[in-house]
Amino acid sequence: MEFLELATWIMIGKIIVVDILLAGDNAVVIGMAVSKLEDKYREKAIMWGTFGAIAMRLIFATILVEALEYIPGLHFVGGLVLLWIAFHLLVGDDDDANIESKDSLRGAIITIIVADAMMSIDNVIGVVGAAKGHLELVIVGMLITVPLLIYGSRLLARIINKYPIILWAGGSLLAWVAAEMVTAEPLLQPYITGYERLIEIAGVILVVAAALIWKRRRKAASPDEEA
Numbered sequence: 001m002e003f004l005e006l007a008t009w010i011m012i013g014k015i016i017v018v019d020i021l022l023a024g025d026n027a028v029v030i031g032m033a034v035s036k037l038e039d040k041y042r043e044k045a046i047m048w049g050t051f052g053a054i055a056m057r058l059i060f061a062t063i064l065v066e067a068l069e070y071i072p073g074l075h076f077v078g079g080l081v082l083l084w085i086a087f088h089l090l091v092g093d094d095d096d097a098n099i100e101s102k103d104s105l106r107g108a109i110i111t112i113i114v115a116d117a118m119m120s121i122d123n124v125i126g127v128v129g130a131a132k133g134h135l136e137l138v139i140v141g142m143l144i145t146v147p148l149l150i151y152g153s154r155l156l157a158r159i160i161n162k163y164p165i166i167l168w169a170g171g172s173l174l175a176w177v178a179a180e181m182v183t184a185e186p187l188l189q190p191y192i193t194g195y196e197r198l199i200e201i202a203g204v205i206l207v208v209a210a211a212l213i214w215k216r217r218r219k220a221a222s223p224d225e226e227a
Contacts, residue, residue, distance in 0.1 A: 008137070014130040015141030018177060020148070021089060021170040022123045033111040041105045049112030054146050056117040060124045061138045068133055072187055079181030082129055083207055085122045086174040090167070090211035091218075129177045132184070171211065172204050179203030 034045045068074050131137040160166050179200040183192060192199060 011131060011134070011137055012141055012144075014173065014177065015127050015137060016145050017170055018126040018130045018174055019123055019141060019145040021167070021174065022085070022126050033115065034108050037105065037108055041108075045105055045108040045112065048109045050147060052109065052113035053117070053120070054142055056113060057120050057124055057142055057146070058139060060117075060120065061128055061142070062135060064124060064128045065133050065135045065138070068128070073185065075181050075185035076188060078125055078129060079178045079183075079185070082125055082178030082181060083175060083203060085126065086171050086178055086207045087211055087214075089174060090171040090207065091214045126174060126177065129181045132180070168208070172208055175204045175207035176200055178207075 033049070034042045037045055064078075068078070127138055127141055131141065179202070182188070182203070183196040183199050
C-alpha cells in the first residue's frame with residue numbers, strides 16, 4: 001500500500017477519528033492513575049504508560065487482523081459488534097471509571113497499561129475496521145492518536161461538548177466502518193455483491209435512527225435529563 005495515495009490518507013484519517021471518539025474514557029483513566037504522583041514523576045508515568053498502552057493495543061490489533069484473515073464469519077461478527085459500539089457512543093454512557101490513584105511511579109504505570117488494555121477492545125475493533133485489515137495503517141493511526149488523546153484529551157472533550165454535531169458525525173462514520181466490515185465478510189459476498197453501498201448506507205441510518213429514538217424516549221422518561 002502506497003502511503004502517498006489519497007485513499008491511504010483518507011483511511012488514516014478515518015482511523016484517527018474513530019480512535020479519538022472511542023478513547024475519551026482512556027484519557028480520564030490516565031489522569032486518575034497519576035493524580036497522586038508528584039509533578040516530577042507524573043510526566044514519566046504518563047510517558048511510559050503511553051508506550052505500554054500503545055504496545056498492548058498493537059498486540060490486540062495484530063491478533064485481530066490475523067484472526068480476520070483466517071476465521072470465517074469474523075468480519076460479520078466484528079461489524080455487528082461495531083454497530084452496537086457506534087449506537088452506544090451516540091446514546092452516551094454515564095458510567096464512571098473506578099480507577100484507584102497510585103502514589104508510586106511503577107504502580108501508576110502498571111495501572112495505566114492494564115486499565116487502557118481493558119478499555120481498548122472497542123477501540124481496536126473500530127481501528128482495525130477503519131483500516132480494513134491493513135496493520136501498517138493501524139500502527140500509523142495509533143502512533144498519532146494515543147499521544148494526542150493523552151496530552152490533549154481535555155481540549156478534545158471541550159470541542160466535542162461544544163459542538164455535538166462532531167459526535168454525531170463521528171458516530172455515523174463508525175457505523176459506516178461497521179457496515180463496511182459486514183459487507184467485507186467473504187461468506188456473504190456471493191449474496192450481497194452489488195448491494196454493498198446500499199447496506200452501508202442502511203447501517204448508518206439504522207444506528208443514527210435508533211440512537212435518536214433511544215435518546216428521545218430517555219428524555220421523555222426523565223424530563224430533567226438533557227438530550
